[in-house]
Amino acid sequence: xxxxxxxxxxxxxxxxxxxxxxxxxxxxxxxxxxxxxxxxxxxxxxxxxxxxxxxxxxxxxxxxxxxxxxxxxxxxxxxxxxxxxxxxxxxxxxxxxxxxxxxxxxxxxxxxxxxxxxxxxxxxxxxxxxxxxxxxxxxxxxx
Numbered sequence: 001x002x003x004x005x006x007x008x009x010x011x012x013x014x015x016x017x018x019x020x021x022x023x024x025x026x027x028x029x030x031x032x033x034x035x036x037x038x039x040x041x042x043x044x045x046x047x048x049x050x051x052x053x054x055x056x057x058x059x060x061x062x063x064x065x066x067x068x069x070x071x072x073x074x075x076x077x078x079x080x081x082x083x084x085x086x087x088x089x090x091x092x093x094x095x096x097x098x099x100x101x102x103x104x105x106x107x108x109x110x111x112x113x114x115x116x117x118x119x120x121x122x123x124x125x126x127x128x129x130x131x132x133x134x135x136x137x138x139x140x141x142x143x
Contacts, residue, residue, distance in 0.1 A: 024078055024082050027078055028075065028078050028082075031071055031074055031075045032075070034071050035071050038067060038071060039068065041064060042061060042064045042065060042068065045060060046061065049061070057109075058109070059105065059106065059109025060109075062105045062106075062109070063102055063105055063106045063109075066098055066101055066105060067102055070095055070098045070102065073091055073094050073095035074095055076091050077091040077092060089131070089135050090135050090136070093128055093132045093135065096128055097129070097132070100121055100124055100125055100128070101125075104118075104121055
């Protein structure tokens with residue numbers, strides 16, 4: 001006699017995997033489009049700065065470049081998830097560190113930080129750095 005629950009479980013797992021694969025592929029394409037538009041935006045900013053039509057200047061380019069690095073790390077995270085079906089803490093930590101660095105760079109050039117905010121970001125960077133170092137020193141065991 002065929003166990004219908006077993007067949008139902010297999011179908012549910014297959015459906016779940018297909019949906020997750022579909023969603024990750026869509027997100028990867030969205031990230032590719034975001035990367036391309038970000039690079040084009042940076043090139044236009046550089047062109048505007050060279051010809052003197054942009055008021056934001058160097059700080060805006062630094063912020064945009066760091067945003068591109070964040071998108072690259074997110075792209076790596078989704079690629080790794082698609083291949084290994086797990087999210088590695090290293091990629092997430094790297095992306096978060098880059099986000100904090102982007103905020104610091106944007107704030108420094110805009111001169112809009114008070115000491116509590118800088119202290120908070122510094123603490124966050126310290127904790128993320130410790131997590132990143134521990135992950136590199138003690139990687140998870142492969143199963």
